[in-house]
Amino acid sequence: MRVRLLFPTPEIAREFYVPIIYTACRTCYSELEPDEIFRRATSGQVGTAKQQELVKRVIESGHGSTIEHVVFTFAISGVTRTLSHQLVRHRVGVAFDQQSQRYVNYKRPAYMVPGTLEGAEPALRERYVEEMDDALRFYGELLAAGIPGEDARFVMPNATRTNLLMTINLRALIHVSGLRLCTMAQWEIRRLFQLIRHEVFAVSPFLGSFLAPKCVPLGYCDEAGNRDGHCPIRPHKDVVLAAWAEKRDDARRLGRELPTL
Numbered sequence: 001m002r003v004r005l006l007f008p009t010p011e012i013a014r015e016f017y018v019p020i021i022y023t024a025c026r027t028c029y030s031e032l033e034p035d036e037i038f039r040r041a042t043s044g045q046v047g048t049a050k051q052q053e054l055v056k057r058v059i060e061s062g063h064g065s066t067i068e069h070v071v072f073t074f075a076i077s078g079v080t081r082t083l084s085h086q087l088v089r090h091r092v093g094v095a096f097d098q099q100s101q102r103y104v105n106y107k108r109p110a111y112m113v114p115g116t117l118e119g120a121e122p123a124l125r126e127r128y129v130e131e132m133d134d135a136l137r138f139y140g141e142l143l144a145a146g147i148p149g150e151d152a153r154f155v156m157p158n159a160t161r162t163n164l165l166m167t168i169n170l171r172a173l174i175h176v177s178g179l180r181l182c183t184m185a186q187w188e189i190r191r192l193f194q195l196i197r198h199e200v201f202a203v204s205p206f207l208g209s210f211l212a213p214k215c216v217p218l219g220y221c222d223e224a225g226n227r228d229g230h231c232p233i234r235p236h237k238d239v240v241l242a243a244w245a246e247k248r249d250d251a252r253r254l255g256r257e258l259p260t261l
Protein backbone atom coordinates (compact mmCIF):
# COMPACT_ATOMS: atom_id res chain seq x y z
CA MET A 1 0.00 0.00 0.00
CA ARG A 2 1.30 3.44 -0.89
CA VAL A 3 -0.19 6.85 -0.10
CA ARG A 4 1.20 10.16 -1.31
CA LEU A 5 -0.26 13.54 -0.61
CA LEU A 6 -0.14 15.27 -4.01
CA PHE A 7 -1.72 18.52 -2.88
CA PRO A 8 -1.14 20.76 -0.95
CA THR A 9 2.64 21.00 -0.96
CA PRO A 10 4.19 21.89 2.45
CA GLU A 11 4.69 25.48 1.22
CA ILE A 12 1.05 25.91 0.17
CA ALA A 13 -0.22 24.28 3.37
CA ARG A 14 2.01 26.50 5.49
CA GLU A 15 1.24 29.73 3.65
CA PHE A 16 -2.47 29.38 2.90
CA TYR A 17 -4.35 26.61 4.73
CA VAL A 18 -4.64 28.01 8.25
CA PRO A 19 -5.13 31.59 6.89
CA ILE A 20 -8.00 30.40 4.66
CA ILE A 21 -9.74 28.63 7.55
CA TYR A 22 -9.02 31.60 9.83
CA THR A 23 -10.57 33.90 7.21
CA ALA A 24 -13.68 31.71 7.09
CA CYS A 25 -13.98 31.82 10.90
CA ARG A 26 -13.31 35.57 11.25
CA THR A 27 -15.61 36.56 8.39
CA CYS A 28 -18.54 35.41 10.54
CA TYR A 29 -17.70 37.76 13.39
CA SER A 30 -15.85 40.69 11.81
CA GLU A 31 -16.78 43.97 10.16
CA LEU A 32 -13.74 43.50 7.92
CA GLU A 33 -14.13 42.10 4.43
CA PRO A 34 -12.78 38.59 3.88
CA ASP A 35 -9.95 39.68 1.55
CA GLU A 36 -8.66 42.10 4.24
CA ILE A 37 -8.85 39.37 6.91
CA PHE A 38 -6.93 37.06 4.56
CA ARG A 39 -4.32 39.78 3.83
CA ARG A 40 -3.71 40.30 7.53
CA ALA A 41 -3.43 36.56 8.09
CA THR A 42 -0.99 35.92 5.24
CA SER A 43 1.14 39.03 5.88
CA GLY A 44 1.88 38.01 9.46
CA GLN A 45 -0.12 40.92 10.89
CA VAL A 46 -2.13 38.26 12.70
CA GLY A 47 0.28 35.68 14.09
CA THR A 48 0.05 31.94 13.36
CA ALA A 49 -0.54 31.06 17.02
CA LYS A 50 -3.52 33.41 17.20
CA GLN A 51 -4.97 31.99 13.97
CA GLN A 52 -4.49 28.42 15.17
CA GLU A 53 -6.14 29.19 18.51
CA LEU A 54 -9.31 30.41 16.76
CA VAL A 55 -9.29 27.58 14.21
CA LYS A 56 -8.91 24.96 16.99
CA ARG A 57 -11.78 26.47 18.96
CA VAL A 58 -14.04 26.53 15.92
CA ILE A 59 -13.20 22.95 14.88
CA GLU A 60 -13.75 21.68 18.42
CA SER A 61 -17.10 23.47 18.52
CA GLY A 62 -18.16 21.58 15.39
CA HIS A 63 -18.57 24.62 13.12
CA GLY A 64 -17.66 22.46 10.17
CA SER A 65 -18.29 24.67 7.12
CA THR A 66 -15.15 26.72 7.95
CA ILE A 67 -12.93 23.73 7.22
CA GLU A 68 -14.62 22.77 3.96
CA HIS A 69 -12.56 25.48 2.21
CA VAL A 70 -9.34 23.42 2.14
CA VAL A 71 -8.81 20.10 0.38
CA PHE A 72 -6.23 17.32 0.30
CA THR A 73 -5.50 15.16 -2.76
CA PHE A 74 -4.04 11.70 -2.16
CA ALA A 75 -2.62 9.18 -4.64
CA ILE A 76 -3.49 5.76 -3.21
CA SER A 77 -2.02 2.66 -4.81
CA GLY A 78 -1.67 -1.05 -4.12
CA VAL A 79 -4.83 -1.43 -2.04
CA THR A 80 -7.45 -4.15 -2.44
CA ARG A 81 -10.92 -3.81 -3.92
CA THR A 82 -12.08 -4.79 -0.40
CA LEU A 83 -10.62 -1.53 0.85
CA SER A 84 -11.77 0.61 -2.06
CA HIS A 85 -15.35 -0.64 -1.70
CA GLN A 86 -15.37 0.60 1.89
CA LEU A 87 -13.65 3.88 1.03
CA VAL A 88 -16.08 4.91 -1.71
CA ARG A 89 -19.01 4.53 0.69
CA HIS A 90 -18.09 8.03 1.90
CA ARG A 91 -20.29 10.37 -0.10
CA VAL A 92 -19.90 13.89 1.24
CA GLY A 93 -17.00 16.28 0.60
CA VAL A 94 -14.94 13.70 -1.21
CA ALA A 95 -14.15 12.85 -4.86
CA PHE A 96 -12.69 9.58 -6.14
CA ASP A 97 -11.28 8.32 -9.39
CA GLN A 98 -10.38 4.66 -9.51
CA GLN A 99 -8.55 2.40 -11.93
CA SER A 100 -11.22 0.81 -14.10
CA GLN A 101 -11.47 -2.96 -14.34
CA ARG A 102 -13.47 -2.35 -17.49
CA TYR A 103 -11.05 -0.26 -19.51
CA VAL A 104 -7.78 -1.64 -18.14
CA ASN A 105 -7.03 -5.00 -19.70
CA TYR A 106 -4.66 -6.23 -17.02
CA LYS A 107 -1.78 -8.26 -18.37
CA ARG A 108 -1.39 -9.69 -14.91
CA PRO A 109 -3.75 -8.42 -12.23
CA ALA A 110 -2.08 -8.55 -8.81
CA TYR A 111 -3.66 -9.49 -5.51
CA MET A 112 -2.86 -9.20 -1.82
CA VAL A 113 -2.30 -11.88 0.78
CA PRO A 114 -3.61 -10.74 4.18
CA GLY A 115 -1.31 -11.03 7.19
CA THR A 116 -3.48 -13.65 8.92
CA LEU A 117 -2.87 -15.98 5.96
CA GLU A 118 0.84 -15.17 5.88
CA GLY A 119 1.04 -16.61 9.39
CA ALA A 120 -1.49 -19.46 8.90
CA GLU A 121 -0.99 -23.17 8.11
CA PRO A 122 1.25 -23.38 5.02
CA ALA A 123 -1.37 -25.58 3.28
CA LEU A 124 -4.04 -22.92 3.79
CA ARG A 125 -1.79 -20.18 2.42
CA GLU A 126 -0.86 -22.32 -0.60
CA ARG A 127 -4.54 -23.00 -1.29
CA TYR A 128 -5.27 -19.26 -1.11
CA VAL A 129 -2.48 -18.44 -3.56
CA GLU A 130 -3.66 -21.22 -5.92
CA GLU A 131 -7.27 -19.98 -5.84
CA MET A 132 -6.20 -16.39 -6.55
CA ASP A 133 -3.83 -17.45 -9.34
CA ASP A 134 -6.56 -19.66 -10.85
CA ALA A 135 -9.11 -16.85 -10.84
CA LEU A 136 -6.70 -14.40 -12.41
CA ARG A 137 -5.47 -16.96 -14.96
CA PHE A 138 -9.09 -17.60 -15.89
CA TYR A 139 -9.52 -13.82 -16.32
CA GLY A 140 -6.67 -13.90 -18.86
CA GLU A 141 -8.26 -16.89 -20.64
CA LEU A 142 -11.60 -15.09 -20.88
CA LEU A 143 -9.91 -12.05 -22.45
CA ALA A 144 -8.00 -14.28 -24.85
CA ALA A 145 -11.32 -15.91 -25.86
CA GLY A 146 -12.69 -12.49 -26.79
CA ILE A 147 -14.80 -11.89 -23.67
CA PRO A 148 -14.70 -8.11 -23.03
CA GLY A 149 -12.78 -6.87 -19.98
CA GLU A 150 -16.00 -5.51 -18.46
CA ASP A 151 -17.28 -9.12 -18.22
CA ALA A 152 -13.98 -10.96 -17.67
CA ARG A 153 -13.50 -8.89 -14.49
CA PHE A 154 -16.43 -10.72 -12.88
CA VAL A 155 -13.99 -13.45 -11.82
CA MET A 156 -11.60 -11.07 -10.07
CA PRO A 157 -11.43 -11.57 -6.30
CA ASN A 158 -11.85 -8.89 -3.62
CA ALA A 159 -8.10 -9.24 -3.01
CA THR A 160 -7.31 -7.69 -6.42
CA ARG A 161 -5.11 -4.62 -6.18
CA THR A 162 -6.38 -1.23 -7.29
CA ASN A 163 -5.36 2.45 -7.40
CA LEU A 164 -7.36 5.59 -6.62
CA LEU A 165 -7.07 9.34 -6.54
CA MET A 166 -8.98 10.89 -3.63
CA THR A 167 -9.60 14.58 -3.00
CA ILE A 168 -11.29 15.34 0.29
CA ASN A 169 -12.04 18.51 2.21
CA LEU A 170 -10.79 18.84 5.78
CA ARG A 171 -14.22 18.46 7.35
CA ALA A 172 -14.83 15.17 5.56
CA LEU A 173 -11.27 14.04 6.24
CA ILE A 174 -11.72 14.53 10.00
CA HIS A 175 -15.05 12.68 9.88
CA VAL A 176 -13.80 9.75 7.79
CA SER A 177 -10.57 9.48 9.82
CA GLY A 178 -12.69 9.36 12.98
CA LEU A 179 -14.44 6.25 11.64
CA ARG A 180 -11.50 4.59 9.91
CA LEU A 181 -8.81 5.17 12.56
CA CYS A 182 -11.12 3.55 15.12
CA THR A 183 -9.90 0.11 16.21
CA MET A 184 -13.29 -1.28 15.06
CA ALA A 185 -12.37 -0.47 11.44
CA GLN A 186 -11.01 -3.20 9.17
CA TRP A 187 -7.19 -3.38 9.39
CA GLU A 188 -6.43 -2.43 5.78
CA ILE A 189 -8.53 0.75 5.68
CA ARG A 190 -7.28 1.62 9.17
CA ARG A 191 -3.70 1.31 7.89
CA LEU A 192 -4.61 3.55 4.94
CA PHE A 193 -5.83 6.29 7.29
CA GLN A 194 -2.75 5.94 9.49
CA LEU A 195 -0.67 6.66 6.37
CA ILE A 196 -2.99 9.51 5.36
CA ARG A 197 -2.61 11.02 8.83
CA HIS A 198 1.18 10.72 8.48
CA GLU A 199 1.08 12.53 5.13
CA VAL A 200 -1.07 15.38 6.48
CA PHE A 201 1.19 15.70 9.53
CA ALA A 202 4.18 16.09 7.20
CA VAL A 203 2.68 19.23 5.63
CA SER A 204 0.81 20.54 8.69
CA PRO A 205 1.27 19.04 12.16
CA PHE A 206 -1.46 21.43 13.36
CA LEU A 207 -4.13 20.21 10.91
CA GLY A 208 -2.87 16.60 11.18
CA SER A 209 -3.55 16.69 14.92
CA PHE A 210 -7.31 16.73 14.22
CA LEU A 211 -7.17 13.34 12.50
CA ALA A 212 -7.95 10.87 15.28
CA PRO A 213 -10.35 8.03 16.12
CA LYS A 214 -13.80 9.55 16.70
CA CYS A 215 -13.66 8.72 20.44
CA VAL A 216 -10.81 11.20 20.94
CA PRO A 217 -12.81 14.42 20.28
CA LEU A 218 -15.97 12.80 21.71
CA GLY A 219 -14.26 11.81 24.97
CA TYR A 220 -15.98 8.42 24.99
CA CYS A 221 -16.46 5.37 22.76
CA ASP A 222 -19.88 4.95 21.12
CA GLU A 223 -19.21 1.61 19.37
CA ALA A 224 -21.61 -1.14 20.49
CA GLY A 225 -18.87 -3.69 19.69
CA ASN A 226 -16.69 -2.18 22.42
CA ARG A 227 -19.12 -2.59 25.32
CA ASP A 228 -16.64 -5.07 26.79
CA GLY A 229 -14.06 -2.25 26.82
CA HIS A 230 -11.44 -4.25 24.90
CA CYS A 231 -10.29 -1.06 23.18
CA PRO A 232 -8.90 1.19 25.91
CA ILE A 233 -8.50 4.46 23.96
CA ARG A 234 -11.56 6.02 25.65
CA PRO A 235 -14.15 4.54 28.09
CA HIS A 236 -17.36 3.22 26.53
CA LYS A 237 -20.35 5.58 26.88
CA ASP A 238 -22.16 2.97 29.06
CA VAL A 239 -19.32 3.31 31.60
CA VAL A 240 -19.49 7.11 31.43
CA LEU A 241 -23.31 7.11 31.89
CA ALA A 242 -23.05 4.59 34.76
CA ALA A 243 -20.49 6.84 36.48
CA TRP A 244 -22.81 9.81 36.00
CA ALA A 245 -25.79 7.84 37.42
CA GLU A 246 -23.70 6.93 40.46
CA LYS A 247 -22.84 10.61 41.03
CA ARG A 248 -26.52 11.54 40.63
CA ASP A 249 -27.56 8.90 43.20
CA ASP A 250 -24.85 10.08 45.63
CA ALA A 251 -26.12 13.65 45.24
CA ARG A 252 -29.71 12.55 45.81
CA ARG A 253 -28.72 10.81 49.04
CA LEU A 254 -27.41 14.20 50.15
CA GLY A 255 -30.70 15.83 49.13
CA ARG A 256 -29.33 17.50 45.98
CA GLU A 257 -30.26 17.16 42.31
CA LEU A 258 -27.49 17.29 39.70
CA PRO A 259 -28.27 19.75 36.90
CA THR A 260 -29.67 18.08 33.77
CA LEU A 261 -30.75 19.41 30.41
Ligand SMILES: Cc1cc2nc3c(=O)[nH]c(=O)nc-3n(C[C@H](O)[C@H](O)[C@H](O)COP(=O)(O)OP(=O)(O)OC[C@H]3O[C@@H](n4cnc5c(N)ncnc54)[C@H](O)[C@@H]3O)c2cc1C
Nearest residue numbers: 086089090091092093172175176179180182183184185186
Ligand atom coordinates in the same frame (compact mmCIF):
# COMPACT_ATOMS: atom_id res chain seq x y z
C1 LIG B 1 -16.36 0.03 11.50
C2 LIG B 1 -17.30 0.15 10.33
C3 LIG B 1 -18.06 -0.94 9.96
C4 LIG B 1 -18.98 -0.84 8.89
N1 LIG B 1 -19.70 -1.94 8.53
C5 LIG B 1 -20.58 -1.86 7.49
C6 LIG B 1 -21.37 -2.98 7.10
O1 LIG B 1 -21.26 -4.05 7.68
N2 LIG B 1 -22.21 -2.85 6.04
C7 LIG B 1 -22.34 -1.66 5.38
O2 LIG B 1 -23.13 -1.58 4.44
N3 LIG B 1 -21.61 -0.59 5.73
C8 LIG B 1 -20.74 -0.66 6.75
N4 LIG B 1 -20.00 0.45 7.09
C9 LIG B 1 -20.16 1.68 6.31
C10 LIG B 1 -21.03 2.72 7.05
O3 LIG B 1 -22.32 2.24 7.29
C11 LIG B 1 -21.10 4.02 6.22
O4 LIG B 1 -21.78 3.77 5.00
C12 LIG B 1 -19.74 4.56 5.87
O5 LIG B 1 -18.91 4.56 7.00
C13 LIG B 1 -19.91 5.98 5.32
O6 LIG B 1 -20.03 6.87 6.42
P1 LIG B 1 -21.04 8.08 6.48
O7 LIG B 1 -22.44 7.57 6.41
O8 LIG B 1 -20.66 8.88 7.67
O9 LIG B 1 -20.81 8.77 5.09
P2 LIG B 1 -20.19 10.11 4.57
O10 LIG B 1 -20.48 10.13 3.15
O11 LIG B 1 -18.77 10.17 5.00
O12 LIG B 1 -21.10 11.22 5.22
C14 LIG B 1 -20.66 12.16 6.15
C15 LIG B 1 -21.82 12.58 7.00
O13 LIG B 1 -22.74 13.34 6.20
C16 LIG B 1 -24.06 13.05 6.62
N5 LIG B 1 -24.78 12.42 5.50
C17 LIG B 1 -24.25 11.84 4.40
N6 LIG B 1 -25.20 11.42 3.57
C18 LIG B 1 -26.37 11.69 4.15
C19 LIG B 1 -27.71 11.46 3.79
N7 LIG B 1 -28.05 10.85 2.66
N8 LIG B 1 -28.68 11.89 4.63
C20 LIG B 1 -28.37 12.50 5.77
N9 LIG B 1 -27.11 12.75 6.20
C21 LIG B 1 -26.11 12.34 5.38
C22 LIG B 1 -23.98 12.11 7.80
O14 LIG B 1 -23.94 12.87 9.00
C23 LIG B 1 -22.63 11.44 7.58
O15 LIG B 1 -22.07 10.91 8.77
C24 LIG B 1 -19.10 0.38 8.17
C25 LIG B 1 -18.32 1.47 8.55
C26 LIG B 1 -17.43 1.37 9.62
C27 LIG B 1 -16.60 2.57 9.99
